[in-house]
Amino acid sequence: MLNMKKGGRGNRKRNMIPGFLLVFLFVFTMSFSAMAAQEDKIFLVGGLDGDGEVISMVTAFVANDGSEDYVMTDASIFNDKAVLYALADTAGNAYIVEDAQIAFPDYNVVLFTFQSERPEASKILQLTGAVKNQMVELVYVNQNDSVDICEVRLLEAEQGVPDIITVMSGETDGDAPNPMSYPGGFFDANGGLVGLYTSTGDIVSFNTDVNAFYGQSSGDGNETEGSRETQPARETQPERETQPAREKETSGTKNPGRERTGSGGSGEEKTTAYKVGYIFGAVFSVVAVIGIIYLVFRKKFKGKQQPVQQYQATPPPAPRPQQPTPPQPITPQPPSGFADYTPTAPYTTPSPAAPPRPQAMGGSLMGIGGVMSGRTYPIASQETVIGRDVSCGIRFPADTKGISRNHCKVFRNGGTGQFMLMDCNSTYGTYLKGYGKLQPQKPVALKNGDAFYLGSDQNGFTIKY
Numbered sequence: 361m362l363n364m365k366k367g368g369r370g371n372r373k374r375n376m377i378p379g380f381l382l383v384f385l386f387v388f389t390m391s392f393s394a395m396a397a398q399e400d401k402i403f404l405v406g407g408l409d410g411d412g413e414v415i416s417m418v419t420a421f422v423a424n425d426g427s428e429d430y431v432m433t434d435a436s437i438f439n440d441k442a443v444l445y446a447l448a449d450t451a452g453n454a455y456i457v458e459d460a461q462i463a464f465p466d467y468n469v470v471l472f473t474f475q476s477e478r479p480e481a482s483k484i485l486q487l488t489g490a491v492k493n494q495m496v497e498l499v500y501v502n503q504n505d506s507v508d509i510c511e512v513r514l515l516e517a518e519q520g521v522p523d524i525i526t527v528m529s530g531e532t533d534g535d536a537p538n539p540m541s542y543p544g545g546f547f548d549a550n551g552g553l554v555g556l557y558t559s560t561g562d563i564v565s566f567n568t569d570v571n572a573f574y575g576q577s578s579g580d581g582n583e584t585e586g587s588r589e590t591q592p593a594r595e596t597q598p599e600r601e602t603q604p605a606r607e608k609e610t611s612g613t614k615n616p617g618r619e620r621t622g623s624g625g626s627g628e629e630k631t632t633a634y635k636v637g638y639i640f641g642a643v644f645s646v647v648a649v650i651g652i653i654y655l656v657f658r659k660k661f662k663g664k665q666q667p668v669q670q671y672q673a674t675p676p677p678a679p680r681p682q683q684p685t686p687p688q689p690i691t692p693q694p695p696s697g698f699a700d701y702t703p704t705a706p707y708t709t710p711s712p713a714a715p716p717r718p719q720a721m722g723g724s725l726m727g728i729g730g731v732m733s734g735r736t737y738p739i740a741s742q743e744t745v746i747g748r749d750v751s752c753g754i755r756f757p758a759d760t761k762g763i764s765r766n767h768c769k770v771f772r773n774g775g776t777g778q779f780m781l782m783d784c785n786s787t788y789g790t791y792l793k794g795y796g797k798l799q800p801q802k803p804v805a806l807k808n809g810d811a812f813y814l815g816s817d818q819n820g821f822t823i824k825y
Contacts (some may be wrong), residue, residue: 398666400483401499401545402448402507405433405457407442415439419501419541420447422478423485423553425566429456431472434559435465445472449479466521467558469543485545487567488552490514490528495773496554498537500544510537512546514554514563517573526568528555557568723779723825725770728811730819731757739823743771744820745784746814762788762815768798770806770823779806779823788815 407416420433431447448454457472464470465558478484490496494514520527527700537544537557544557546565555565618708632702725744727735737744737754744753748760756763764786773780783790790798793811798804806812806823813820 361614382456400450401485401551402501403431403479405431405437405445405447407437407439408444408446409441410443411814414680415441417541419539419543420472421485421543421545421553421556422447422483423487423566425487429474429478429484430460431474432543432556433470433472435463435468435470436542436559437470444749447472447474447479449483453479455479462521464525464564464821467525467556467560467562467564469556469558469564485553486553488548489568490517490546490548490554490565490573492517494548494554496530496546496548498532498544498546499556500537500539500557501541503538503540505540508537510534512563514573517565517568517570519570520562520564524566526555526565526570526573528563528565528568528573532561569785578695663731723822723823725823727756728820729817730815731760732819732821739779743769745769747784747786756819760819763819766815768812771803773803773805779825780804781806781812783812786814790814 401421403420403422404417405420406414409415416437416439418434418437420431422429422431424430437445445457445459446454447457455477456475458475460471460473462471492514496512497509497512498512499507499509510532512532514528514530516529517526519525539557542557542559546554546557546563552723555568558564608780722738722740725737725739727733727737732754732781745766746752746754746756747765747766747771748756748763752766764784766784767786768781768783768790771780771782772778780791781792781798782803783798783800785800791813792798792804792806793813795804808825809822811820811822
């Protein structure tokens with residue numbers, strides 16, 4: 361049985377769902393255009409981390425076993441960093457699901473149950489059985505992110521592990537289906553779920569009896585259409601020489617648009633359905649792409665960039681004829697992005713620049729936010745590295761969000777003695793008040809009283825010297 365990591369706070373679950381829905385709509389935009397008639401049969405289930413990011417996602421089917429609604433999906437959905445799992449349909453609805461602690465590891469199949477809300481009854485499938493030579497439709501997501509179908513003829517069946525599973529084999533007329541995501545679903549003419557096409561390459565059924573598959577009675581006369589309405593005593597049946605389901609499969613895929621024999625539909629009606637599907641697909645493609653772009657950019661810039669006052673540069677005066685005039689004092693213009701820069705004194709062009717005044721031998725950094733608020737750390741001639749690593753001079757707790765292992769450092773300029781601040785390729789950035797975000801590995805001078813922040817304004821320091 362597979363174990364999963366459960367967690368996540370209830371008040372964050374609703375905030376995580378919109379991002380998951382945008383990813384789901386993006387994946388399924390081509391699904392609408394490829395097979396508009398099948399969109400209600402297939403779902404996506406995704407694992408979300410603590411920040412609401414989708415870190416795992418596979419296809420799924422929702423079926424009722426007679427007493428409970430289950431989400432049937434692939435075991436690859438589990439991720440140690442996931443704190444929440446959610447199911448979404450093509451209409452944009454999302455449902456929180458939980459691990460049912462039921463797994464079939466031989467076929468990479470796991471079951472989830474719904475926490476509270478669930479899809480409407482028309483989207484919940486009924487498990488049905490199968491018989492030899494029955495034609496079924498395989499519905500799956502292909503390598504082009506499109507919902508595809510192909511017709512499969514079921515040929516052989518044998519008991520699986522555990523014995524509630526029946527493993528079948530089949531053949532198609534064309535190329536073998538190559539799903540991008542597992543599982544795929546096999547459907548009979550009435551829309552019942554016959555079985556799953558798993559990532560192990562097996563066709564597994566939860567409601568097919570091997571004896572009924574071959575048209576044999578279990579002895580009570582109640583077996584019909586290959587279903588397990590009455591469970592036979594398998595130990596009393598003669599052993600059937602069967603090969604594994606994978607060896608019985610024959611390569612091939614039918615054209616998804618091909619009309620199935622006996623379905624009662626016409627080619628013209630299917631063509632019309634596809635055209636409608638393409639129109640809806642185009643509309644949802646535009647909506648999904650715009651939504652994803654908005655979500656990415658909002659998260660990227662939210663809470664990370666301090667507002668920076670921009671100076672309006674004065675246009676240069678019109679050129680005048682050169683005349684011998686005495687040198688005029690020039691007021692230096694502030695660098696772009698500095699809000700609190702004040703020139704110390706005017707200077708004249710002919711005068712050589714005065715040598716910089718070395719700073720005092722030492723200084724200090726005082727925390728002004730977050731876990732370091734109110735703490736003071738002395739800084740001297742050596743560099744002081746700030747981050748979560750044990751080697752850092754100012755060390756944040758290991759679980760502090762937004763702080764890298766080696767986030768930034770403060771050191772002296774060897775020539776001028778000026779204190780400098782440099783970002784050490786941090787993930788969330790280093791910000792100097794009145795300047796903005798620092799470029800990695802490019803030091804910026806610090807003045808007495810300057811404030812800078814790590815990742816966001818939640819964790820900051822002020823320099824005093």
